[in-house]
Amino acid sequence: GNSVTQMEGPVTLSEEAFLTINCTYTATGYPSLFWYVQYPGEGLQLLLKATKADDKGSNKGFEATYRKETTSFHLEKGSVQVSDSAVYFCALNGISGSARQLTFGSGTQLTVLP
């Protein structure tokens, strides 16, 4: 079945530091890949997505590139802000049956200090 392995947290960074959160996946075929963000006490919001190999998703300064050869979708941001403190989830959406629903990684808690 499908699975997503995400870098364990928590991650604590100083403001303006570089962020990488690793994500690798196992899936059949060509899934779509997503990063969701959850701010404290809120639901999940789509941060970015990529639907095919070599696609780069980007939003709010965050980027991730769909690497089929390494089955990875690492999240990066060049300069984090305090407001980026949240839990980040990597997810994939498969192509058949229940795999059409999202499979999530375990989440990475990010705290950015001023």
Next chain:
Amino acid sequence: NAGVTQTPKFQVLKTGQSMTLQCAQDMNHEYMSWYRQDPGMGLRLIHYSVGAGITDQGEVPNGYNVSRSTTEDFPLRLLSAAPSQTSVYFCASRDSYPSGNTIYFGEGSWLTVV
């Protein structure tokens, strides 16, 4: 812009009680699903539906029932609540293929079973 609406937002139940978490979407989406979020485990799929009258089990279906009598509504029923069902529940919806379509989440329902 209602999107996906979940109620209630907070609920405390006693062991053995039953209740229904409501979910409604106004985007005419075919796909709806329920996830639970537990610390360190990401989100796990409980049940999903690919259209009115069609439901299927996800990864952790035991103790939950669903039905889909209309496109808009997808309630989740806890038949006899147990402390292990203490969790945050998210309803989600999306349009059908392609798999890259954005999945929209409700704001979550925090359930405590004592």
